[in-house]
Amino acid sequence: MTNHYIDFRNADVILNMGGNVAENHPVSFKWIQAARDKGAIFIHVDPRFTRTSTKADIFVRLRSGTDIAFLGGMIKYILDNKLYDEFYVKNYTNASFIVSPKYSFDDGLFSGYDSTKRAYDASTWAIEKDENGISKRDMTLEDPRCVFQLLKKHYSRYTLQKVTEITGTPEDDLVKVYKAYGSTGAPDKAGTELYAMGWCQHTVGVQNIRAMCIIQSLLSNMGIAGGGINALRGESNVQGSTDAGLLYHIWPAYLPTPQAHLATLADYNKTTPASKDPRSVNWWKNRPKYVASYLKSVFVEKANKENDFGYAWMPKLDQGQDASWLNLFDEMYKGTFTGFFAWGMNPACSGAHSGKVRQAMTKLDWMVNVNLFDNETGSFWKGPGMDPKKIKTEVFVLPCAASMEKEGSISNSGRWMQWRYKASNPPGESKPDGDIMYELFKKVRALYEKGKGAFPEPILNLKWDYETNGHFDIHKVAKEINGYFLEDIPEHPADKKAYKKGTLVPSFVYLLDDGRTSCGSWLYSASYTEAGNMAARRKKTDPTGLGLYPEWAWAWPVNRRIIYNRASVDLDGNPRDPKRPLLKWDAAGKRWIGDVPDNAVPPMGTAGAYPFIMKPDGVASIFGPGLKDGPFPEHYEPLECPIEKNVMSNQRISPVIKIFEGGPDKFTTCDPRYPFVCSTYRVTEHWQTGVLTRWLPWLIEAEPQMFCEMSLELAKLKGINNGDRVVVESPRGKVEAAAIVTSRLKPFQVAGQTVHQIGIPWHFGWIHPKDGGDSANLLTPTVGDPNTMIPESKAFMANVRKLTTKPAQKG
Amino acid sequence: MEITRRTFLKISGATAAGTVMGGLGFDLSPAEVYAQELRIKGAKETTTVCCYCSVGCGIIVSADAKGKVINTEGDPDHPINEGALCAKGASLYQIAVNDNRLKKVRYRAPYSNTWKEVSWEWALDKITVNIKKSRDASFMEKNAKGQVVNRANGIASVGSAALDNEECWLYAKFLRSLGIIYIEHQARI
DSSP: OOSOGGGGGGOSEEEEESOOHHHHSGGGHHHHHHHHHTTOEEEEEOSSOOHHHHTOSEEEOOOTTOHHHHHHHHHHHHHHTTOSOHHHHHHHBGGGBBBOTTOOEETTEETTEETTTTEEOGGGGOBOBOTTSOBOBOTTSOOTTBHHHHHHHHHTTOOHHHHHHHHOOOHHHHHHHHHHHHGGGSTTOOEEEEEOHHHHSSTTHHHHHHHHHHHHHHTTOSSSTTOSEEEOOSSTTHHHHHHTTOBTTEEGGGEEOOBTTOOSHHHHHHTSOOOOOTTOOOGGGGHHHHHHHHHHHHHGGGOOTTTGGGGGGSOOBOTTOOOOHHHHHHHHHHTOOSEEEEETOOHHHHSSSHHHHHHHHTTOSEEEEEESSOOTTTTGGGSTTOOGGGOOOEEEEEEBOOGGGSOEEEEOTTOEEEEEOOOSOOSTTOBOHHHHHHHHHHHHHHHHHHSOOSSOHHHHHOOOOOEETTEEOHHHHHHHHHOEEOSOBSSOTTTSOOBOTTSBOSSGGGOOSSSSEEOSOGGGTTSEETTEEGGGOBOOOOTTSSSOOTTBSEETTTTOSSTTGGGGBOTTSOBSSTTSOOEEEETTTTEEEESOOSSOOOOGGGTOOOSOTTSTTSSBOSSOTTSTTOSSOOOOBOSSOSOSSOSSOSOOBOTTOOOOOBTTBOOOSSOTTSOEEEEEEOOTTOOTTSTTGGGOHHHHHHSOSOEEEEOHHHHHHHTOOTTOEEEEEETTEEEEEEEEEOTTSOOEEETTEEEOEEEEEOOOOTTSSTTSOOOGGGTSOSOBOTTTOOBOOSSEEEEEEEOOSOOOOOO | OOOOHHHHHHHHHHHHHHHSOGGGSSOOHHHHHHHHHHHHTTOEEEEEEOSSSSSOOEEEEEEOTTSOEEEEEEOTTOTTTTTOOOTTGGGTHHHHSOTTSOOSEEEEOTTOSSOEEEOHHHHHHHHHHHHHHHHHHHEEEEOTTSOEEEEEEEEEEEOOTTSOHHHHHHHHHHHHHTTEEEEEOGGGO
16 A cells, blocks of 8 residues: 555545455445545445445446456546646656657557567667656657657547446446546545455456556545555555565565576676666665665675675576466476475465365475464365375474464554564464474574585575574564664764664664665664664554554554655645645755655755655656556456457457466356356455354354355346355356345446356355355466466356255265 | 543543433443453453454453453554454454364374374474475576576475564575575465
8 A cells, every 4th residue: 555544534535446345344444434424435346236335425337357448438538628637747757758669559469569479578668768868758748759648549549438338337337437536636635546356366457556556646646645556455464474575576675586697696786776867766776785684684694795695595586487376386286396385375275276276285295284273275185076095295284373372563554564462372282483483494404404405505594593582582583674783883874873783773774785784674674673663652643633643553664654745745845735734845944744755855846856766767657668568558358258359459368468278277258158257255254265264153153155146137047046056167166155146236238248247255165164165266267467477366257057956065 | 631442441431320321211331331340350451453354453352360362352542443343353352262273283194084183393303304305306506597596496385464574574584595486475366
């Protein structure tokens, strides 16, 4: 999130599209209601009428997988009706930037496409530079090659009639939403967007969000109170786990994982984002300091300038290698791995195409599964269709402590890092995860110390000393993440002050690239300083009156509560929205008052810098040349879709998605055997695969079993009554469910045909409760967004039919 | 004055008599206040944050003198939830007090059809041997192009957004020290 949960109350218009906030983030809804109490308009756009829709001032339906068409129409509406904020668009976005003459777009393909590689050469999408290397601009926005004109041209195709044809949303409904949301383009109006997996889990997931970023930039809704692009993430610490680099492509705090062609740290540092524009802060220019400090936190005294701070000891990807989830399980299925950790995860139910995932696990020699309860991953070898006598995999299930049985911090979607205390001991012999991994590594190191082993250096040199009185001490890790001065620094370049060896760095501003500082994660630097554990703070001061609560817990980066907040002021540093003054320049005191400024440079009118400091050009990207599937979002159908032809072009599906073929991977489109669009989703009473919640009597009583929602019309067509047992099946698998026949779903009229949509929750699994049904992911396809490889679980094709035989006996 | 949970209880206790007479005709509030006191009397209160979605609601956990959780409830002082919780958050108590929790290390031998309960020491020793065997057998110093990669191709990991920040960071460090590159978790799916 650029903003945070309480900030919803500051909005004039709230759009929840790609999510179901009332059911999946229920308590945050109080801040939507707080906004509505003050007159805000709440809009819900979704294929299904949910409890969120019941509270919406405007609810409209769209067919799953057509969000870009919907939003493309909104971009056109905003441009046609001049609802955009001209000052903001000219000064704070790349609308005025001139794009290379080589850029073009024709019939669904951007320039630079190579059909044999199914990839683009993005060099034709470059922004033109002048002789000083600064991006060329036309502040009148009239140059036919400027971003603004290219935007206009691209979205001129998204007429109401075409958008309706694709989405199934009536034209009147489209206009209702466009008009309401477009009203937030006034500088004193704020519009916010709340999304979740309903946008991510598509082969165009990133571009769904990009389309909204364009809208937010046109309407001056970024960097302001009550605005922003707000991902309502699904897990209490999925923000923190992402920040910590538990993904193949990033080290902690979004440092790219090194690739093989970058042999030395100097090679790696050559890829540091650069800008020649003196008005661009380009914060990423500091990356070498963060990399060196991270390596020092990994290897400490063993890392020095001479050995590249141990850069060579860290594993490298091949250039361009994608080791993400779907590829990981594809490799596992092929037998690439002998060992596997499923630590605090249940991929046997959460992984797309779970049937393939479960089969993949039979190829392993060993698996370590750490969890609170028995689950379908640890027990996969005795699951449906498995014969334990034929499965070689050795399985260790390690029982771990629950959240209130240990100490540590988590980060919510608003980037608030909050400390949790230990209330009780974990039951039986279960232990906190931190203790388990701490002990395990000590044993691994001891084994490598004893005998010969492959490349022992990183194991022997690793800093692993997080104990107090012989016990693992989480505070020592928290401090390591914040960072230390490793030597006395008599006069620090940042502030000319002296700092003592062994003290905690005050913030990432103090990190150095020469080995004199360590820092586990630069974004979390300033979270645990000599002044104490910031995440544990509980003071409820609110100096701005905007609900920022700067002394409650701590937010990354540097306790900034709203990111890019200098975009909320004019060139002189005065708030553009006097009702919601997030930041104001105090000219006499030469300082900003309000939120922690997104970089403490003076206002733009006084030789200051652009507000979007993480972007090399310093401005918001309406034109986004950095993605794999194009600089503007374009509508493509899901991999599995109900219509033969894309209404927008001859490219039915995204031209750059990876197609997994052969073996268990099967797809269908316009196949009469699988005629219905299917989405997976969640209910309030369960969480994710249900790995925790299915074991709680209160919750399993409320939502005891797998179900399939369908419209009255579809039920009639298929002869299904409410409560009937049904089978839902895709080319990959099937699940049994109870039918819920409801007017919450309705058929769509799409490209001249009737399209039915069904929905199933993904909380269930065969292990418990015994008659609760199995995972919805047995049906979902192995296909992902080309940028993120997040699977397309929100739009695939399935069939539903009444179960005429007795339900199969389970377990 | 800032109204905290405790001062709120004092205020509401003092004013309750005047407000809840209602249609009953007699005053139940002293009994209610007393009953509420009993449930968590002498309990140690600690604050936590809900383990489910990403809103980050504050929860108060009360444990008795033996360290057993006896109550969980929304934290009224928390600025995000102001005491409110959803169905899942309100059920946190049943995570702490639940007979289905795994309490011992389990081991399933190759081709076996049963679990065996084993000691931590035995399990961690055996996992350690497995890690070394898989790592050493699959370790690649240079890739096909002859570039230094120093990685263990034969081990993969998924997890976890269910860990605390510090644990996530430590786990990532642990995995990369072994040379593992197939590192993924919930954020991808």
